[in-house]
Amino acid sequence: MAGKSGRSINNVPENPMKHIIFSWEGILVILFILVNIFCASFSEFYNMKSVLRQMPVYLAEVFMMFPMAYILVLGEIDISVGAIVCLSATLSCMVCNTNAPFIVVVLTALVVGALCGAVNGFILTRFKELPPMIVTLATQIIFRGIAEVTLGAGGSIAITNTDGFRAIGGKVGNIPYILFLVLILGVLFAIFLGKSTFGRRTYAIGTNRVAAYYAGVHVEKIRFIIYTVMGLMSGLCAVFLVSSSYGANTTTGNGFEMDAIAMAVFGGISSTGGKGNLAGGIISAFIIVCLRVGLGQKNVNAQVILLIIGVLLVAAVALPNIIGDVKKAVAMKKN
Amino acid sequence: MEKKSVIKKITGSREALLAIIVVVLFAVVTVISPSFLTPKSLMEMLKNNAVTMVMSLGMLCVMLVGGIDISIMSTLALSGMSIGMLLKYGHITSTLLAFIIAMAIGIACGLVVGLVISRANVPPIIATMGFMYIYRAMGYLVSHGGEWASAAALGEFKNFATTSFLGINKVIWVILVCYVVFFFFMKWTRTGRRIYAVGSNASAAQVSGINVKNINLLVYVIMGFLAGLGGALQVSVYASAMPDMQYGGEMDVIAACVIGGVSMSGGRGTVVGAFLGSIILATIAKALPLVGISSLWQNMIKGVIILVVVVINVVLQRIADKNALKGREM
Amino acid sequence: ADDKKDDTKTEAAAGDSAKDKKIALVGKAAGNAFFEIAAKSFQETVEAEGGEVQVVYPETATADAQIKVLDNLISQDFDAICISANDVNALQAKLEEAMDEGIKVSSFDSAPNKDSREIFVNQAGTKEVAQALMDAVLDISGGEGQFAILSATSQSANQNAWIDAMKTIMEGDDKYSKLELVDVVYGDDEPQKSTDQTAALLQNYKDLKVICAPTTVGIAAAAKYLQDNGSSCKLTGLGLPSEMQEYTGDDDSHSCPYFYLWDMQGLGKLSAYTTIALINGDITGAKDDKFTAGDLGDYTVTEADDGGTEVVLGAPLKFDTSNIEEMAKLY
Amino acid sequence: MSNILQGKEEYFTLIQKYSHYQPVGRMIEYNQIKGKGGERAVSEYVLELKGITKIFPGVKALNNVQFQLKPGEVHALMGENGAGKSTFIKVITGVHKAEEGEMFLNGQKVDFKGPKDAQEAGIAAVYQHPTSYPHLTVAENIFMGHEIIKHHMIQWKEMNQEANKYLGELDADFDATAEMGTLSVAQQQMVEIAKALSTNAKIIILDEPTAALTRNESEKLYTLVDKLKENGVSIIFISHRFEDMYRLASRVTVFRDSQYIGTYDVNGITNADLIKAMVGREINDLFPKPEVKLGDEMLRIEHLSRTGFFKDVSFNVRAGEIVGLTGLVGAGRTEVMEAVSGITHPDEGKVFLEGKEVYIKTPSEAMEKGIILLPEDRQKQGLVMSWGLGRNVTLPIISKYAKCGFNDEKSERELSKKLLEEVDTKAVDIFQPASSLSGGNQQKVVVAKALAQEMKVVIMDEPTKGVDVGAKAEIYAIMGDLAKKGYAIILISSEMPEILGMSDRIVVMCNGRKTGELNRGEATQEGILELSMEKSTGKGTK
Numbered sequence A: 001m002a003g004k005s006g007r008s009i010n011n012v013p014e015n016p017m018k019h020i021i022f023s024w025e026g027i028l029v030i031l032f033i034l035v036n037i038f039c040a041s042f043s044e045f046y047n048m049k050s051v052l053r054q055m056p057v058y059l060a061e062v063f064m065m066f067p068m069a070y071i072l073v074l075g076e077i078d079i080s081v082g083a084i085v086c087l088s089a090t091l092s093c094m095v096c097n098t099n100a101p102f103i104v105v106v107l108t109a110l111v112v113g114a115l116c117g118a119v120n121g122f123i124l125t126r127f128k129e130l131p132p133m134i135v136t137l138a139t140q141i142i143f144r145g146i147a148e149v150t151l152g153a154g155g156s157i158a159i160t161n162t163d164g165f166r167a168i169g170g171k172v173g174n175i176p177y178i179l180f181l182v183l184i185l186g187v188l189f190a191i192f193l194g195k196s197t198f199g200r201r202t203y204a205i206g207t208n209r210v211a212a213y214y215a216g217v218h219v220e221k222i223r224f225i226i227y228t229v230m231g232l233m234s235g236l237c238a239v240f241l242v243s244s245s246y247g248a249n250t251t252t253g254n255g256f257e258m259d260a261i262a263m264a265v266f267g268g269i270s271s272t273g274g275k276g277n278l279a280g281g282i283i284s285a286f287i288i289v290c291l292r293v294g295l296g297q298k299n300v301n302a303q304v305i306l307l308i309i310g311v312l313l314v315a316a317v318a319l320p321n322i323i324g325d326v327k328k329a330v331a332m333k334k335n
Numbered sequence B: 001m002e003k004k005s006v007i008k009k010i011t012g013s014r015e016a017l018l019a020i021i022v023v024v025l026f027a028v029v030t031v032i033s034p035s036f037l038t039p040k041s042l043m044e045m046l047k048n049n050a051v052t053m054v055m056s057l058g059m060l061c062v063m064l065v066g067g068i069d070i071s072i073m074s075t076l077a078l079s080g081m082s083i084g085m086l087l088k089y090g091h092i093t094s095t096l097l098a099f100i101i102a103m104a105i106g107i108a109c110g111l112v113v114g115l116v117i118s119r120a121n122v123p124p125i126i127a128t129m130g131f132m133y134i135y136r137a138m139g140y141l142v143s144h145g146g147e148w149a150s151a152a153a154l155g156e157f158k159n160f161a162t163t164s165f166l167g168i169n170k171v172i173w174v175i176l177v178c179y180v181v182f183f184f185f186m187k188w189t190r191t192g193r194r195i196y197a198v199g200s201n202a203s204a205a206q207v208s209g210i211n212v213k214n215i216n217l218l219v220y221v222i223m224g225f226l227a228g229l230g231g232a233l234q235v236s237v238y239a240s241a242m243p244d245m246q247y248g249g250e251m252d253v254i255a256a257c258v259i260g261g262v263s264m265s266g267g268r269g270t271v272v273g274a275f276l277g278s279i280i281l282a283t284i285a286k287a288l289p290l291v292g293i294s295s296l297w298q299n300m301i302k303g304v305i306i307l308v309v310v311v312i313n314v315v316l317q318r319i320a321d322k323n324a325l326k327g328r329e330m
Numbered sequence C: 001a002d003d004k005k006d007d008t009k010t011e012a013a014a015g016d017s018a019k020d021k022k023i024a025l026v027g028k029a030a031g032n033a034f035f036e037i038a039a040k041s042f043q044e045t046v047e048a049e050g051g052e053v054q055v056v057y058p059e060t061a062t063a064d065a066q067i068k069v070l071d072n073l074i075s076q077d078f079d080a081i082c083i084s085a086n087d088v089n090a091l092q093a094k095l096e097e098a099m100d101e102g103i104k105v106s107s108f109d110s111a112p113n114k115d116s117r118e119i120f121v122n123q124a125g126t127k128e129v130a131q132a133l134m135d136a137v138l139d140i141s142g143g144e145g146q147f148a149i150l151s152a153t154s155q156s157a158n159q160n161a162w163i164d165a166m167k168t169i170m171e172g173d174d175k176y177s178k179l180e181l182v183d184v185v186y187g188d189d190e191p192q193k194s195t196d197q198t199a200a201l202l203q204n205y206k207d208l209k210v211i212c213a214p215t216t217v218g219i220a221a222a223a224k225y226l227q228d229n230g231s232s233c234k235l236t237g238l239g240l241p242s243e244m245q246e247y248t249g250d251d252d253s254h255s256c257p258y259f260y261l262w263d264m265q266g267l268g269k270l271s272a273y274t275t276i277a278l279i280n281g282d283i284t285g286a287k288d289d290k291f292t293a294g295d296l297g298d299y300t301v302t303e304a305d306d307g308g309t310e311v312v313l314g315a316p317l318k319f320d321t322s323n324i325e326e327m328a329k330l331y
Numbered sequence D: 001m002s003n004i005l006q007g008k009e010e011y012f013t014l015i016q017k018y019s020h021y022q023p024v025g026r027m028i029e030y031n032q033i034k035g036k037g038g039e040r041a042v043s044e045y046v047l048e049l050k051g052i053t054k055i056f057p058g059v060k061a062l063n064n065v066q067f068q069l070k071p072g073e074v075h076a077l078m079g080e081n082g083a084g085k086s087t088f089i090k091v092i093t094g095v096h097k098a099e100e101g102e103m104f105l106n107g108q109k110v111d112f113k114g115p116k117d118a119q120e121a122g123i124a125a126v127y128q129h130p131t132s133y134p135h136l137t138v139a140e141n142i143f144m145g146h147e148i149i150k151h152h153m154i155q156w157k158e159m160n161q162e163a164n165k166y167l168g169e170l171d172a173d174f175d176a177t178a179e180m181g182t183l184s185v186a187q188q189q190m191v192e193i194a195k196a197l198s199t200n201a202k203i204i205i206l207d208e209p210t211a212a213l214t215r216n217e218s219e220k221l222y223t224l225v226d227k228l229k230e231n232g233v234s235i236i237f238i239s240h241r242f243e244d245m246y247r248l249a250s251r252v253t254v255f256r257d258s259q260y261i262g263t264y265d266v267n268g269i270t271n272a273d274l275i276k277a278m279v280g281r282e283i284n285d286l287f288p289k290p291e292v293k294l295g296d297e298m299l300r301i302e303h304l305s306r307t308g309f310f311k312d313v314s315f316n317v318r319a320g321e322i323v324g325l326t327g328l329v330g331a332g333r334t335e336v337m338e339a340v341s342g343i344t345h346p347d348e349g350k351v352f353l354e355g356k357e358v359y360i361k362t363p364s365e366a367m368e369k370g371i372i373l374l375p376e377d378r379q380k381q382g383l384v385m386s387w388g389l390g391r392n393v394t395l396p397i398i399s400k401y402a403k404c405g406f407n408d409e410k411s412e413r414e415l416s417k418k419l420l421e422e423v424d425t426k427a428v429d430i431f432q433p434a435s436s437l438s439g440g441n442q443q444k445v446v447v448a449k450a451l452a453q454e455m456k457v458v459i460m461d462e463p464t465k466g467v468d469v470g471a472k473a474e475i476y477a478i479m480g481d482l483a484k485k486g487y488a489i490i491l492i493s494s495e496m497p498e499i500l501g502m503s504d505r506i507v508v509m510c511n512g513r514k515t516g517e518l519n520r521g522e523a524t525q526e527g528i529l530e531l532s533m534e535k536s537t538g539k540g541t542k
Ligand SMILES: Nc1ncnc2c1ncn2[C@@H]1O[C@H](COP(=O)(O)OP(=O)(O)OP(=O)(O)O)[C@@H](O)[C@H]1O
Pocket: D056, D057, D059, D060, D061, D079, D080, D081, D082, D083, D084, D085, D086, D087, D088, D128, D435, D436, D437, D438, D439, D440, D441, D466, D468
């Protein structure tokens, strides 16, 4: 019809294999193998069994990395999640101590988490001008404050009936249930982010919010859902955390937001929005878990472990950029 | 007409709105606890919040270019702990030298952060998160894994915070000087305006021949410098240096700036705003125990107040915008 | 120098009762000078007995972080874990797991609940500490007037136990009847917040005579504030001599006449011997078990307030102008 | 090395080919100088570029182009979208570094390391995409990079005075202390020009300065350019509007497909020739308005108001009809249509779609009901710039092509390829990021969005802003096709020929109110102008 010159535009993507091998995910896989080789030779106690044994506590945090990745893709941040974990762990422990059925306890944790997330989402979508960082900073203080008030003096609660939590902390052979759950949810979240219309719209919002809105994307609805799911997953994290501590206290979940963000960013998800995928996030989560377990088993000073993670984090983002710059400069020279 | 324009001026300026909030806050606290509004109490408040107040100036610069720095309290701990240990083991005794060393360490830390951000294009939140761990760990290492430098070990240095100059505590002088210098710097110097320019539109700044990378570097160096200064102040004010000083305190500094109307996406924010923002936070911290709120509830109420203040700010801004539209002739 | 001699003697006498034993000592968090002293003495004692000690700190002062540490330790072949718990309840699952694996679990400084441990080495009995503090308040206030408590966090188990015990003591004896506890505030172990809280106490209670701060960070911050302001309100509590040296004195220019702390070195040593005794089966952690703690002498396991068992080191030490200078060099 | 030589050869052949466009007198001078010593110390050109080649990853944006600028002349630079005009400008000002070629300023070979060098050498540019600082004041915007400084202090008062002087010259209706972000696009454009003036540049480059301006404002600009010319300033002027060129330029250089085509005297060239030079083919009918039998009423708005933006606006549009909505910039046209399509919300009034009253809260709801708005700012509102073209086109409709919430990438790709070809986008593949396209091609991608789904009402806000004549014709053709298919079309535009050429009916707005409605037959330029100026005296005070 209108096309006069009948230009032809290619619509076949390049060979995807090339992308995978040279991508950040490819590097992460290699890094994962290297970290394991390093840890195994570094510590005599580092083996499959001990890693699987220690994994569950770390994996609980990985639950939060999934929705955090979505939030980062949006170009936003949620630093209240550690406090949400605290609050939902506290309240579910309280419900547990009323001898409620275990399913009710789990539901409490999930619902409380989702509600907290929804509060974040509500404020952020009602007052779009507010930066997420400051809102979630305030709610972080509030959620933990509520937990402090609920826990009262003493600031700690223990569950009297540990059966349910003991059960979900169980294993198939050596493999803890939580590993299956993390993998299943990880794949679901990853596919959903990468392949679904919801995911595509999330990327659109993260890349150009205004254009996405003009193109009919329900920006605020999507943000609300993501923050709510963030809360929900924090609730799930709380459930598994309680299954390893049989209780909650005012410091429960402290600093988890940073861990979740670090895992996601190390996995190549840009904090400026619109970039990265969850496959990288999942691999990086396992790298960090293995590294922490391995170094921990040699009783390396905890601060030194943090230092190493800090260096890795900075290097993971800086190196590709530097290499890219150098490559560009070389290419320019050639031209 | 005259009256209208005055109202318009007030509702149009974020700082004026904030000043109103500060006045209201002061009034409420004073009604409940009259001793709040005494010079001594206010001076104490400033002194006890010197670190946050001084560092929010650096955060202002960082946030103006659209960045953020959450490594500052680790830098503070590293620099504070370093001079603490130097003083403790008698390597230095001069107060001035201690301040200079702390600031130099801060500048070095800021320089590294700035280089990583401006030259390797690492997003600020990520880079500073990494350095938050790194500098804090270095602080621990400097302290031989957990030694403290306590009052007795600090010698003359700790007297800095207890002595006065012209009747005003030296710590408060430091705050005053910092704010005056920064007010001048941000408003009247070319470099100060360039910080705004880069934050407002980095690619335009590039085109007008501003070295964007260097400005980016500069703000983190300034931040580092103030974090180093903050380290020295912290050690001096509380007469003790511990490696976990101000753990998590960066959020207070960021909150002070945001409450003060500094935009997190860059370009917007003033020294006056940063001042008012940190005063609001300081008032909350000072007032909550004063007005007799149970300790258990204090954290939660602090969170609620922060949230309410930022939301009120938005709502007032919206009303102001709407009124401005209503005034338009059709 | 005397101490050293004693140590070598002990070694010769008790021999190598901890030969080839590996013990992990878990702290609350790195960067606590106070804990370092106990840890060092623990380590020296065990090493003198031929064993090996690994001191491990979690990355933050939370139970979550300690759980990760414990997980890690259980995977290694430790004979015993001695822990200062960040939370009473949260470590139960992991510590039970450790005990199931045959690792002996003792605790010191801050106890996990009774099911999570075999024994607790108590630095000073809760009642003794509370009694000492109450008497100090009574003494410093001159027998009557208002006093307040500046604690760490509302959740810290030790502090709460002492405060509760203080209240009980006050109610139980007429001589305290003229004292009025006006407020209990929390400085979260942050100098800044502790200072705010101290200032608020002074502003709100003009006649406040004494502040009792049973926490090292709190007492130092309060001491500095009171001294800098030349306040007539005095201070006592639990503190670290090196931190408090500047503020300790009987005259008006010092804010703290005297304060207490226990013998941290002794605590480390007793914990070490207790743990070794557990490993060697000399005790099981049951009530009325008896054992010899090297040169510290004989100890008997008693029932603790929480229903578990404990070994009590002794009464808290008093620090005043007579000994502060000397003690400040030690801790 | 060989490349450069080859370039030189080509350059000389080109010189020969187009030498007849050079005024003879000057030609002699040139030869004389050359004959004298070989080295040219003085040149008749203030600015001369030779053999410029600029390569972006995957795109040769400039291929061996040349350019000469005489002192005091206004030289138009024209060409299709993506021909490389803006890139060429950026090479001149040192924003981009050319891979090959050389540049002479007053006969001296220069090599700018960055924009600052160019500024110091007396070259100022107003770039196509505004480079302003929204949070700073107008004065600061003008003086950024060369602030007035005494005793290391910025002299605010002096700077404001100076800035107001320049603004006065431009007849601007705002103050130097106003915040840039609160100004309208046209006002911002003026600031950009004032900025160029403030550097006292000898060469001023204006990249599509009129794209965002209405006729009136363009007139102001013309006067200004004339004044500058009198003062001996040489000007390079890029525009897609022929009227600009005829009104201002004495010579015109045409680029096509990254290559230099020729330099012509404006007096000696016809419209048709120029179009042919630019597009490489002839365009017979710029406004292919089809005769369509109008159907039922599709959209009607009644007494629509939004405080501060527009008041009591009513009109309707029928199936197959193109309604032009025109007026001065800031008349509130965009706001009315944004309120209709759910982007903002009206305070009062009703919207009827096919006779039924509708309440539209979001753009997505509007699209579900069959109303789509193609926004005017394609960079900020229209496109996700870092995304591929294909994804941009399908963004509004992904859910329709999804299976159980998951994207069907294959059919999505096919669809976007089809649509992009339909609007004749010049692109390598559908994965090419939108940011790498030229303005006109970006606009085509935006238009393609409207074709992606069945629509009842299509609202096009300035669809040809900054679009070359060839692409314009194509966009008009698409518009005609849509009308034939029975779409109701609302065309917001400030370009009179376009409004007159394409609309069945013309609604004119002024200062937030509808001031008139004209039928195709009765509308004239003067009539529209009169309506759009009516009460406009009160506007613009901020
Ligand atoms: N930064 C860039 N990176 C990659 N390609 C670019 C870049 N800038 C421009 N291009 C490409 O260079 C070519 C020339 O673009 P340019 O903007 O100079 O065109 P133009 O003639 O100014 O078009 P218009 O009239 O639409 O403004 C286009 O194909 C464009 O896609």
